[in-house]
Structure formats: C-alpha cells, structure tokens
Amino acid sequence: MTSISRIPGGSSSDEIDLFALFQAIWQQKKIIIAATVVSGLVALGYVYAVTPEYQVTSVLRPAAINELDALNRSGVYTLPPSEALLKVGASLESYDSRLGFFRDNQELFTQFKRPGRTLEQSFEEFNRDSLKLVLPDPKKADSLSAFIALELNYPKGVDGVQILNGFVDYAVKAEREQIASDLKVIVNNRLTELKGKIDAARSSYEMGKEARIAKLQEADNLKRAQLQDELKALRQQLKVVRTDRMAQLTEAIGIAKSLGIQKPTTPSALGDSARMGDSSVMRTEINNQQIPLYFMGVEALEAERSALQQRKTDDFTEGRIAQIARELQLLQSNREVEVLKQRQNEDVFLSGVEPLRAEVVRLGNLSNLDISNLKLVSVDRKALEPMRPVKPQKALILALGVLLGAILGVLIVLIRHLLGTRRAQLSGVGSPVMTAKLSSEKGSGKVLQNDRS
Incomplete structure (x- = not known):
C-alpha cells in the first residue's frame, strides 16, 4: 500500500x-x-x-571544363566551372529572377493566386513557402564535388515538375544572357580602348609628319635665303671688280697715249725701237716681273674698256654663280615634302600599332562566339514526378x-x-x-x- x-x-x-x-x-x-x-x-x-503537398528537387553540379573552354580562351572573360555554378545559384536565389519567371509563366501559378492580392503578393507567398535553395555544408567533407539543389513544395494540381525545370532553365538562360551582355560590354570597351590608342598613334604620326614637312620647308627656305644672299654678294663683288678694272684700264690708256704705245709691246721692245728705228728684230724676252698694263697699248686697252662698259652681267665670270643657280633650282621643289603630302593610306606608316590592330581583329572575331549554347552547369538530376506526397x-x-x-x-x-x-x-x-x-x-x-x- x-x-x-x-x-x-x-x-x-x-x-x-x-x-x-x-x-x-x-x-x-x-x-x-x-x-x-x-x-x-x-x-x-x-x-x-x-490538400496533399508534393516535393521535387533538381540538383546542379559544375560543368565540364571543355564546356567553358571557348569562353575562357577568349582572353577577356574568365569563368571557371565552380564560379559558373555559383553564378547560376545566385540567379536561382535572386528575387528578381524568381519574380520574372513568375510573371512570364502565370498560367503555371494559378493556384497560388488569391482574390484581392496583387501579383507580387501572390508571388511572395510562393517564394517564401515553396522554393528553397540547398547548398552543401562546408563543414562536411562527404560530398565529392560542389552542388546546388533547388527544392519545390507544391500542392496537388500544380505542375511542380514543369515549374522547377522551367525555372532552372530560365535562370541558366538569364545568366547566359548576362554573360553574353558582359562579354559584349567588355569587348566593346576593349575595342574602344584599342581604337583610342590607334587614333593617338595616328594623331602622333600626323603631327610628326607635319613637323617633318615644316622642318624640311624651313631648311629649304633657310638654304634658299643663304644662297640668294651669297649670289647677291658675288654679283656685288663682280660689279666692284669690273668697276676697278675699268678704272685701271682708263689709267693705263692715259699712260699708253702719253708713251705713244698703240700696240701691245714690252719694255725691251720699247727701248730697242727707240734706238734701232725701223729694223725688224725678233726678240725673246724672259721676265719674272709683271708688265704694266699700259704696255698692252691704247687699242687693246680701249677695246677691253669698251667691252666692260657694254657688259650686262658679270655672272658668267664666276663659276660659283652657276652652282648657286643650280642649287636654287633644286630648292624650287622638295620631293620629300611632296611624297609626304601625297600619301594615300597613312595608317600603313604608323609605328607600333601592329599588335593593336591584331588585337582589334581578334576581338572582332569574338562576336562570332556562340554563347547561346554555352553550358554553364551540369544538371545532375532533373525534377521528376514524385511517387507520393510529402505532406x-x-x-x-x-x-x-x-x-x-x-x-x-x-x-x-x-x-x-x-x-x-x-x-x-x-x-x-x-x-x-x-x-x-x-x-x-x-x-x-x-x-x-x-x-x-
């Protein structure tokens, strides 16, 4: 008890x-x-x-390396398989991606709509209670590779398999389009940068060419001015020489007249003629002294003076004047300047732009890269029709x-x-x-x- x-x-x-x-x-x-x-x-x-509630799951794993090889070999966009999986996972978890799929496929979500609710409110209930993204536990090492799982709980009467598989395809397509858009922007930015460098090289070339032409023309102008100054000085010098010669001739004529020298003679012949009269004598005279000019006789001296007075120009008496005229004639046109001005395709003369042009061609070929078939992830398991409800x-x-x-x-x-x-x-x-x-x-x-x- x-x-x-x-x-x-x-x-x-x-x-x-x-x-x-x-x-x-x-x-x-x-x-x-x-x-x-x-x-x-x-x-x-x-x-x-x-109402019975069913659950379907889709599992995504990293794509094979060769699937992303074309994109990674482009040199402008690097996307390892693990990063591609994370990008798709972020798209699957994105509120905007889920709302966009909900809006584009409203016929699949008729049972989630309630009277008096907006489209966004109906989506909020679906997004909160139905979709769940499952990531591998970093503390556990039992998984052989990374994966991302997406679970969908849905009531009877809803095509959950089509919703989940459709949403996975929608997210992958959206991420693929985003990558294509990013690649296009990167390529365009790189092309703009390269074209800017080529334009800078072209501008530098044009400035260099103009500077070269200016230097050549300046050198020609300087040389022409120097030759003209030399020619003017030579002509002035020749004129002075002619004037001096005429003065010498006038003086010599006066002396010859006073001595009665009409014909050219020598000092010895002049002395002998005074002693011997009209006898004809042939003499040979060797004298190392300069014979005065008046011994040329009045006739020769007057003839020379008359010729000097009638002379129009003295240029022919100086060989340098002919050389100056030749050089001035050559300076009338600078062939190097003409060739520089007549260049048609000046881009071929740009220096250091060959690698830039090659890069422009390579980037231009990237527009032919087919991103539409780019496989970002490997769908390890698609959603299948469940055998029994989970609730x-x-x-x-x-x-x-x-x-x-x-x-x-x-x-x-x-x-x-x-x-x-x-x-x-x-x-x-x-x-x-x-x-x-x-x-x-x-x-x-x-x-x-x-x-x-």
Whole structure:
C-alpha cells in the first residue's frame, strides 16, 4: 500500500491502491476506446481533407571544363566551372529572377493566386513557402564535388515538375544572357580602348609628319635665303671688280697715249725701237716681273674698256654663280615634302600599332562566339514526378491521432476516478472507523479501506 498523504493532528489518512486504479481504467475501457476511435476518425478526416503537398528537387553540379573552354580562351572573360555554378545559384536565389519567371509563366501559378492580392503578393507567398535553395555544408567533407539543389513544395494540381525545370532553365538562360551582355560590354570597351590608342598613334604620326614637312620647308627656305644672299654678294663683288678694272684700264690708256704705245709691246721692245728705228728684230724676252698694263697699248686697252662698259652681267665670270643657280633650282621643289603630302593610306606608316590592330581583329572575331549554347552547369538530376506526397504523412498522423485519443481517454478515466474518490472521502469524514467499498456502475475505481486510529 502506498501512502499518499497524512493530515497532522487529524484522525484520517488517504491511501490509493494502484491495482484498484488500473482496475478502474480497465472497467472504463469503453471510454478510452471511444476517445481513441473518435481521435482516429478526426485524424483520418484531416488526412483525407487536407490538400496533399508534393516535393521535387533538381540538383546542379559544375560543368565540364571543355564546356567553358571557348569562353575562357577568349582572353577577356574568365569563368571557371565552380564560379559558373555559383553564378547560376545566385540567379536561382535572386528575387528578381524568381519574380520574372513568375510573371512570364502565370498560367503555371494559378493556384497560388488569391482574390484581392496583387501579383507580387501572390508571388511572395510562393517564394517564401515553396522554393528553397540547398547548398552543401562546408563543414562536411562527404560530398565529392560542389552542388546546388533547388527544392519545390507544391500542392496537388500544380505542375511542380514543369515549374522547377522551367525555372532552372530560365535562370541558366538569364545568366547566359548576362554573360553574353558582359562579354559584349567588355569587348566593346576593349575595342574602344584599342581604337583610342590607334587614333593617338595616328594623331602622333600626323603631327610628326607635319613637323617633318615644316622642318624640311624651313631648311629649304633657310638654304634658299643663304644662297640668294651669297649670289647677291658675288654679283656685288663682280660689279666692284669690273668697276676697278675699268678704272685701271682708263689709267693705263692715259699712260699708253702719253708713251705713244698703240700696240701691245714690252719694255725691251720699247727701248730697242727707240734706238734701232725701223729694223725688224725678233726678240725673246724672259721676265719674272709683271708688265704694266699700259704696255698692252691704247687699242687693246680701249677695246677691253669698251667691252666692260657694254657688259650686262658679270655672272658668267664666276663659276660659283652657276652652282648657286643650280642649287636654287633644286630648292624650287622638295620631293620629300611632296611624297609626304601625297600619301594615300597613312595608317600603313604608323609605328607600333601592329599588335593593336591584331588585337582589334581578334576581338572582332569574338562576336562570332556562340554563347547561346554555352553550358554553364551540369544538371545532375532533373525534377521528376514524385511517387507520393510529402505532406500529409497519413500513417504518422493516424498513429498520432490514435495515440492522442488513447491518452485523452486515459486522462478522462483518471479524472473521473479521482473525482469519485474525492467525493467518497468527503462523505466519510468524522466516523471513528469506516470501511468503504465503492463499486460504481459507471466503472469508477475501487477504493481501499481507510483506517483512522
């Protein structure tokens, strides 16, 4: 017997027999069975009343290296397979990507729409409760390679397989278009930069050519001015020489007239003619001294003076003047300047632009790179039609319903038994010795004797 409690100074003690308690539960087993059946029926009704919910999963893994080789060999855009997988994963998780797919395929989401809600509100519920991106746990090393999984929970009547596979294709296509757009912008920026360098080289060449022409023309002008100055000085010099010669001739003529020298003669011949008269003598004279000019005779001197007075120009007397005239004639046109000005395709003369032009051609060929078939990820597992719903779990719910019903029935029986025992104790307070044995027709528990000492 188990003593439950004692009242100090009192005259009674309460004791409960566990066997009687179990007997009471057994006697009222109908209540337990009824509660279990009712709870099971409620669970069964819930199972068949609630809309089944299914789950599909798609798993993505990094693409093969050769799939991205053409893009990586372009030299302007590098995309390893792992980074491509992360880009697609970011697109799958992107709110804008999900909303864009929701807007473009509203016929697939009719069951998610509710009256009085906007399109964005309906999408918010779908995005919050249905889609889930699963990433590998970095703390676990049991995965042989990186992956990204996308799970979709959807109610019965929704084509979840088409939604998930369509969204994966939509995200991959969107990321592929983004890569194509990025590649185009990068190539255009690089082409703009290269064309700017080529334009700078062309501008530098044009400035250099103009500077070269200016230097050549300046040198020609300087040379021409120097030759003209030399020619003017030579002519002035020749004029002075002619004038001096005429003065010498005039002086010599006066001396020759005073000596009566009409014909050219020598000092010896002049002395002999005075002594010998008209005798004809042939002489040979060797003299290292310069014979004065008047010995040329008046006739020769006057003839020379007359010729000098009638001379128009003295240029023929100086060979340098002819050379100057030749050089001035050559300076009339600079052939190098003419060739520089007559160049048609000046780009062929640009220096250091061959690598830039080759790069421009290479980048221009990148426009033929087919990005539409670029495989960013490998779809390791596509979403397939599920065999059974994930919610509700009928067996578990029925088991829980039955269990809860049994527990509820036991609690009802215990409460009734305790309440009956309590009423019996209250009715037996004050008698010196009381033995009570209660047998309830409704299945209440047996109460043991209560002795009061």
